[in-house]
Amino acid sequence: MASKSAKKANLLDHHSIKHILDESVSEVVTSRGYVEDVRLSNVRLLVGTIIIVIALFAQFYKKKFPENRDFLIACIGLYPFFV
8 A cells, every 4th residue: 555645754753743643544544435523623622612712701801809709600610511
């Protein structure tokens, strides 16, 4: 199974090696007729976005600390449900 173009990676950079391996496996799997399923990645991006929005609400809420204590507790309480 010779590839059309040889892929090169820096052997001292483990991220580069992992990227080449992931890319190669993805090419082999898709060439055999399987379709790539990215639903889990999309769900993770959505959950991360929700967590960021909650954090931004907690950070930039219009009231100062002693007054917004309950709101901050609610935001902190929501965090574990989205992680």
